Amino acid sequence: MAREEEKIFEDYLAIKNLKQSEQRKEILQIFLNIDKHLTANELYRIVQKKYPKVGYATIYRTLRLLCESGLCRELKFEDGTARYEHLYGHQHHDHLICTKCGRFFEVVDSEIERLQEKLAKQHGFYPERHRMELYGVCRKCKK
Amino acid sequence: MAREEEKIFEDYLAIKNLKQSEQRKEILQIFLNIDKHLTANELYRIVQKKYPKVGYATIYRTLRLLCESGLCRELKFEDGTARYEHLYGHQHHDHLICTKCGRFFEVVDSEIERLQEKLAKQHGFYPERHRMELYGVCRKCKK
DNA sequence: CTATTGTTGATAGCGATTTTCAATATCATA
Protein backbone atom coordinates (compact mmCIF):
# COMPACT_ATOMS: atom_id res chain seq x y z
CA MET A 1 0.00 0.00 0.00
CA ALA A 2 1.24 3.41 -1.04
CA ARG A 3 4.07 1.49 -2.70
CA GLU A 4 4.67 4.15 -5.31
CA GLU A 5 5.01 6.96 -2.80
CA GLU A 6 7.42 4.86 -0.74
CA LYS A 7 9.49 4.27 -3.85
CA ILE A 8 9.57 7.97 -4.65
CA PHE A 9 10.76 8.80 -1.16
CA GLU A 10 13.38 6.05 -1.10
CA ASP A 11 14.70 7.15 -4.47
CA TYR A 12 14.83 10.75 -3.35
CA LEU A 13 16.83 9.84 -0.25
CA ALA A 14 19.17 7.68 -2.32
CA ILE A 15 19.84 10.41 -4.84
CA LYS A 16 20.63 12.88 -2.07
CA ASN A 17 22.85 10.38 -0.22
CA LEU A 18 20.51 10.43 2.74
CA LYS A 19 19.72 7.49 4.97
CA GLN A 20 16.60 5.38 5.29
CA SER A 21 16.01 5.92 8.97
CA GLU A 22 13.22 4.26 10.91
CA GLN A 23 11.76 7.63 11.82
CA ARG A 24 11.53 8.72 8.21
CA LYS A 25 9.70 5.54 7.27
CA GLU A 26 7.34 5.89 10.22
CA ILE A 27 6.50 9.50 9.46
CA LEU A 28 5.99 8.77 5.77
CA GLN A 29 3.57 5.95 6.61
CA ILE A 30 1.49 8.11 8.89
CA PHE A 31 1.54 11.03 6.48
CA LEU A 32 0.33 8.79 3.66
CA ASN A 33 -2.44 7.24 5.73
CA ILE A 34 -3.99 10.55 6.70
CA ASP A 35 -5.46 12.41 3.78
CA LYS A 36 -5.98 15.73 5.53
CA HIS A 37 -4.23 19.07 5.51
CA LEU A 38 -2.36 18.59 8.76
CA THR A 39 -0.19 21.08 10.57
CA ALA A 40 3.26 19.98 11.70
CA ASN A 41 1.99 19.93 15.25
CA GLU A 42 -0.98 17.72 14.40
CA LEU A 43 1.30 15.30 12.62
CA TYR A 44 3.71 15.39 15.55
CA ARG A 45 0.98 14.39 17.98
CA ILE A 46 -0.23 11.54 15.79
CA VAL A 47 3.29 10.23 15.25
CA GLN A 48 3.95 10.50 18.99
CA LYS A 49 1.12 8.12 19.82
CA LYS A 50 2.82 5.36 17.89
CA TYR A 51 6.44 6.39 18.34
CA PRO A 52 6.74 8.43 21.53
CA LYS A 53 10.45 9.02 21.17
CA VAL A 54 10.13 11.03 17.96
CA GLY A 55 11.10 14.66 18.38
CA TYR A 56 9.57 17.81 17.01
CA ALA A 57 12.52 18.69 14.85
CA THR A 58 12.38 15.33 13.10
CA ILE A 59 8.81 16.02 12.04
CA TYR A 60 9.83 19.30 10.46
CA ARG A 61 12.93 17.81 8.90
CA THR A 62 10.98 14.95 7.41
CA LEU A 63 8.21 17.19 6.17
CA ARG A 64 10.81 19.21 4.33
CA LEU A 65 12.17 16.06 2.72
CA LEU A 66 8.67 14.99 1.76
CA CYS A 67 8.14 18.36 0.10
CA GLU A 68 11.48 18.17 -1.70
CA SER A 69 10.71 14.68 -2.95
CA GLY A 70 7.47 15.95 -4.45
CA LEU A 71 5.14 13.96 -2.18
CA CYS A 72 4.03 16.90 -0.11
CA ARG A 73 3.27 20.58 -0.41
CA GLU A 74 3.43 23.20 2.31
CA LEU A 75 0.60 25.71 2.38
CA LYS A 76 0.39 28.81 4.52
CA PHE A 77 -3.09 29.77 5.54
CA GLU A 78 -4.69 32.75 7.21
CA ASP A 79 -4.03 31.59 10.73
CA GLY A 80 -0.35 31.84 9.93
CA THR A 81 0.53 28.22 10.45
CA ALA A 82 1.65 25.91 7.68
CA ARG A 83 -0.36 22.89 6.61
CA TYR A 84 0.88 20.02 4.53
CA GLU A 85 -1.02 18.31 1.77
CA HIS A 86 -0.45 15.23 -0.36
CA LEU A 87 0.94 16.03 -3.76
CA TYR A 88 1.35 12.62 -5.35
CA GLY A 89 -1.49 12.02 -7.81
CA HIS A 90 -2.98 15.45 -7.14
CA GLN A 91 -3.05 17.91 -10.01
CA HIS A 92 -2.83 21.67 -9.44
CA HIS A 93 -5.79 22.87 -7.43
CA ASP A 94 -7.07 25.61 -5.20
CA HIS A 95 -9.01 25.33 -1.95
CA LEU A 96 -12.50 25.66 -0.67
CA ILE A 97 -12.28 26.03 3.10
CA CYS A 98 -15.18 25.72 5.50
CA THR A 99 -15.10 28.47 8.12
CA LYS A 100 -17.18 26.34 10.51
CA CYS A 101 -15.55 22.91 10.50
CA GLY A 102 -12.24 23.83 8.92
CA ARG A 103 -12.42 21.12 6.28
CA PHE A 104 -10.52 21.61 3.02
CA PHE A 105 -11.77 20.74 -0.42
CA GLU A 106 -9.61 20.74 -3.50
CA VAL A 107 -11.11 22.47 -6.53
CA VAL A 108 -10.07 23.47 -10.01
CA ASP A 109 -11.81 25.69 -12.50
CA SER A 110 -10.05 25.93 -15.81
CA GLU A 111 -11.99 29.04 -16.77
CA ILE A 112 -10.79 30.85 -13.64
CA GLU A 113 -7.26 29.64 -14.31
CA ARG A 114 -7.44 31.08 -17.80
CA LEU A 115 -8.76 34.43 -16.56
CA GLN A 116 -6.07 34.62 -13.90
CA GLU A 117 -3.40 34.28 -16.58
CA LYS A 118 -5.12 36.90 -18.67
CA LEU A 119 -5.49 39.29 -15.74
CA ALA A 120 -1.82 39.05 -14.88
CA LYS A 121 -0.83 39.70 -18.47
CA GLN A 122 -3.16 42.68 -18.72
CA HIS A 123 -1.13 44.28 -15.97
CA GLY A 124 2.16 43.53 -17.68
CA PHE A 125 2.93 40.63 -15.39
CA TYR A 126 4.65 37.48 -16.42
CA PRO A 127 2.54 35.05 -14.37
CA GLU A 128 4.34 32.38 -12.35
CA ARG A 129 1.79 30.93 -9.96
CA HIS A 130 -1.16 31.85 -7.86
CA ARG A 131 -3.07 30.93 -4.79
CA MET A 132 -6.79 31.10 -4.38
CA GLU A 133 -8.80 30.21 -1.34
CA LEU A 134 -12.56 30.41 -1.18
CA TYR A 135 -13.96 30.60 2.33
CA GLY A 136 -17.52 29.72 3.14
CA VAL A 137 -19.80 27.32 4.94
CA CYS A 138 -19.89 23.78 3.62
CA ARG A 139 -22.99 21.76 2.92
CA LYS A 140 -22.80 19.82 6.18
CA CYS A 141 -22.29 22.85 8.39
CA LYS A 142 -24.98 24.88 6.70
CA LYS A 143 -27.77 22.57 7.89
CA MET B 1 -6.44 65.92 5.17
CA ALA B 2 -7.70 62.40 5.68
CA ARG B 3 -10.47 64.01 7.70
CA GLU B 4 -12.94 61.27 7.00
CA GLU B 5 -10.67 58.50 8.17
CA GLU B 6 -9.92 60.43 11.34
CA LYS B 7 -13.62 60.76 11.95
CA ILE B 8 -14.16 57.04 11.45
CA PHE B 9 -11.43 56.21 13.92
CA GLU B 10 -12.62 58.72 16.50
CA ASP B 11 -16.15 57.41 16.22
CA TYR B 12 -14.99 53.85 16.56
CA LEU B 13 -13.04 54.67 19.71
CA ALA B 14 -16.02 56.57 21.14
CA ILE B 15 -18.42 53.71 20.52
CA LYS B 16 -16.08 51.27 22.23
CA ASN B 17 -15.45 53.64 25.15
CA LEU B 18 -11.80 53.85 24.25
CA LYS B 19 -9.64 56.89 24.65
CA GLN B 20 -8.19 59.26 22.09
CA SER B 21 -4.57 58.89 23.05
CA GLU B 22 -1.75 60.84 21.47
CA GLN B 23 -0.11 57.63 20.29
CA ARG B 24 -3.23 56.47 18.50
CA LYS B 25 -3.51 59.75 16.66
CA GLU B 26 0.16 59.69 15.72
CA ILE B 27 0.02 56.16 14.41
CA LEU B 28 -3.17 56.82 12.46
CA GLN B 29 -1.58 59.85 10.80
CA ILE B 30 1.48 57.94 9.73
CA PHE B 31 -0.55 54.97 8.59
CA LEU B 32 -2.75 57.22 6.47
CA ASN B 33 0.16 59.04 4.92
CA ILE B 34 1.88 55.91 3.67
CA ASP B 35 -0.05 54.09 1.01
CA LYS B 36 1.94 50.88 1.04
CA HIS B 37 1.41 47.41 2.36
CA LEU B 38 3.55 47.81 5.46
CA THR B 39 4.48 45.20 8.02
CA ALA B 40 4.04 46.03 11.70
CA ASN B 41 7.79 46.32 12.01
CA GLU B 42 8.08 48.75 9.10
CA LEU B 43 5.38 50.92 10.62
CA TYR B 44 7.08 50.70 14.00
CA ARG B 45 10.33 52.01 12.59
CA ILE B 46 8.67 54.89 10.78
CA VAL B 47 6.66 55.87 13.84
CA GLN B 48 9.81 55.65 15.97
CA LYS B 49 11.57 58.28 13.88
CA LYS B 50 8.95 60.84 14.81
CA TYR B 51 7.95 59.52 18.22
CA PRO B 52 10.85 57.56 19.67
CA LYS B 53 9.04 56.63 22.85
CA VAL B 54 6.38 54.57 21.10
CA GLY B 55 6.57 50.89 21.94
CA TYR B 56 6.15 47.84 19.78
CA ALA B 57 3.04 46.67 21.53
CA THR B 58 1.31 49.97 20.90
CA ILE B 59 1.84 49.54 17.17
CA TYR B 60 0.19 46.14 17.22
CA ARG B 61 -2.59 47.32 19.50
CA THR B 62 -3.33 50.30 17.29
CA LEU B 63 -3.20 48.26 14.10
CA ARG B 64 -5.81 45.97 15.58
CA LEU B 65 -8.03 48.95 16.35
CA LEU B 66 -7.54 50.29 12.83
CA CYS B 67 -8.64 46.93 11.45
CA GLU B 68 -11.65 46.79 13.74
CA SER B 69 -12.66 50.29 12.76
CA GLY B 70 -12.63 49.28 9.12
CA LEU B 71 -9.74 51.53 8.06
CA CYS B 72 -7.21 48.74 7.71
CA ARG B 73 -6.96 45.15 6.65
CA GLU B 74 -4.42 42.60 7.76
CA LEU B 75 -3.09 40.35 5.04
CA LYS B 76 -0.98 37.26 5.61
CA PHE B 77 1.37 36.48 2.79
CA GLU B 78 3.44 33.47 1.88
CA ASP B 79 6.46 34.55 3.86
CA GLY B 80 4.28 34.28 6.94
CA THR B 81 4.41 37.91 8.03
CA ALA B 82 1.40 40.14 8.15
CA ARG B 83 1.06 43.29 6.10
CA TYR B 84 -1.49 46.02 6.56
CA GLU B 85 -3.34 47.82 3.82
CA HIS B 86 -5.69 50.78 3.66
CA LEU B 87 -9.31 49.82 3.45
CA TYR B 88 -11.10 53.16 3.39
CA GLY B 89 -12.08 54.04 -0.15
CA HIS B 90 -10.71 50.78 -1.49
CA GLN B 91 -13.23 48.40 -2.94
CA HIS B 92 -12.71 44.66 -2.64
CA HIS B 93 -9.64 43.59 -4.56
CA ASP B 94 -7.06 40.87 -4.93
CA HIS B 95 -3.32 41.18 -5.38
CA LEU B 96 -0.73 40.89 -8.06
CA ILE B 97 2.62 40.45 -6.39
CA CYS B 98 5.99 40.77 -8.06
CA THR B 99 8.32 37.99 -7.02
CA LYS B 100 11.35 40.11 -7.91
CA CYS B 101 10.73 43.51 -6.33
CA GLY B 102 7.94 42.57 -3.95
CA ARG B 103 5.62 45.31 -5.11
CA PHE B 104 1.87 44.88 -4.66
CA PHE B 105 -0.79 45.79 -7.17
CA GLU B 106 -4.48 45.79 -6.42
CA VAL B 107 -6.64 44.16 -9.07
CA VAL B 108 -10.26 43.20 -9.56
CA ASP B 109 -11.83 41.08 -12.25
CA SER B 110 -15.57 40.86 -11.99
CA GLU B 111 -15.68 37.82 -14.23
CA ILE B 112 -13.35 35.93 -11.91
CA GLU B 113 -15.38 37.08 -8.93
CA ARG B 114 -18.51 35.73 -10.55
CA LEU B 115 -16.90 32.38 -11.31
CA GLN B 116 -15.56 32.11 -7.78
CA GLU B 117 -19.08 32.47 -6.41
CA LYS B 118 -20.33 29.92 -8.88
CA LEU B 119 -17.56 27.46 -8.08
CA ALA B 120 -18.26 27.64 -4.36
CA LYS B 121 -21.95 27.08 -4.91
CA GLN B 122 -21.30 24.14 -7.22
CA HIS B 123 -19.63 22.46 -4.26
CA GLY B 124 -22.52 23.21 -1.94
CA PHE B 125 -20.66 26.04 -0.24
CA TYR B 126 -22.24 29.21 0.99
CA PRO B 127 -19.48 31.60 -0.08
CA GLU B 128 -18.31 34.22 2.42
CA ARG B 129 -15.07 35.63 1.09
CA HIS B 130 -11.95 34.67 -0.77
CA ARG B 131 -8.36 35.56 -1.27
CA MET B 132 -6.49 35.42 -4.49
CA GLU B 133 -2.87 36.28 -5.08
CA LEU B 134 -1.22 36.15 -8.45
CA TYR B 135 2.54 35.92 -8.33
CA GLY B 136 4.74 36.84 -11.23
CA VAL B 137 7.32 39.25 -12.55
CA CYS B 138 6.17 42.82 -13.07
CA ARG B 139 6.82 44.92 -16.16
CA LYS B 140 9.73 46.80 -14.64
CA CYS B 141 11.53 43.73 -13.35
CA LYS B 142 11.05 41.78 -16.53
CA LYS B 143 13.24 44.10 -18.56
C1' DC C 1 33.30 -5.36 11.68
C1' DT C 2 34.43 -0.85 11.38
C1' DA C 3 34.90 3.69 9.79
C1' DT C 4 32.49 7.31 7.83
C1' DT C 5 28.93 10.11 7.49
C1' DG C 6 24.17 11.25 8.15
C1' DT C 7 20.42 11.37 11.82
C1' DT C 8 18.31 11.95 16.06
C1' DG C 9 16.21 14.13 20.30
C1' DA C 10 16.75 17.71 23.47
C1' DT C 11 17.23 22.12 23.95
C1' DA C 12 18.44 26.76 22.93
C1' DG C 13 17.42 30.34 19.75
C1' DC C 14 14.80 33.23 16.63
C1' DG C 15 11.36 36.43 14.70
C1' DA C 16 6.73 37.87 15.04
C1' DT C 17 3.21 38.83 18.03
C1' DT C 18 0.78 38.96 22.63
C1' DT C 19 0.47 39.37 27.48
C1' DT C 20 1.54 41.28 31.91
C1' DC C 21 1.94 44.96 34.98
C1' DA C 22 2.96 49.11 37.35
C1' DA C 23 3.09 53.88 36.06
C1' DT C 24 0.54 57.30 33.55
C1' DA C 25 -2.89 59.66 30.63
C1' DT C 26 -7.71 60.52 29.38
C1' DC C 27 -12.14 62.24 30.29
C1' DA C 28 -16.70 62.61 32.53
C1' DT C 29 -18.27 64.72 36.34
C1' DA C 30 -18.25 67.13 40.66
Place this chain on the structure above:
DNA sequence: TATGATATTGAAAATCGCTATCAACAATAG
Protein backbone atom coordinates in the same frame (compact mmCIF):
# COMPACT_ATOMS: atom_id res chain seq x y z
C1' DT D 1 -10.07 72.66 37.27
C1' DA D 2 -9.63 68.99 40.46
C1' DT D 3 -10.86 64.30 41.06
C1' DG D 4 -11.40 59.66 40.40
C1' DA D 5 -12.61 55.77 37.54
C1' DT D 6 -10.97 53.55 33.85
C1' DA D 7 -8.26 52.95 29.74
C1' DT D 8 -3.42 53.20 27.90
C1' DT D 9 1.30 52.99 27.78
C1' DG D 10 6.23 51.14 27.47
C1' DA D 11 9.19 47.62 28.92
C1' DA D 12 9.95 43.25 29.48
C1' DA D 13 8.59 38.55 29.79
C1' DA D 14 5.95 35.07 27.55
C1' DT D 15 4.20 32.56 23.63
C1' DC D 16 3.98 30.49 19.12
C1' DG D 17 5.74 28.25 15.14
C1' DC D 18 9.75 26.94 13.42
C1' DT D 19 15.08 26.37 12.84
C1' DA D 20 19.86 25.68 14.44
C1' DT D 21 23.12 23.45 17.46
C1' DC D 22 25.33 19.56 19.24
C1' DA D 23 26.72 15.33 21.41
C1' DA D 24 25.09 10.58 21.21
C1' DC D 25 23.75 7.30 17.97
C1' DA D 26 22.39 4.68 13.64
C1' DA D 27 22.81 3.47 8.66
C1' DT D 28 25.62 2.05 5.06
C1' DA D 29 29.84 1.20 2.15
C1' DG D 30 33.91 -1.25 2.10
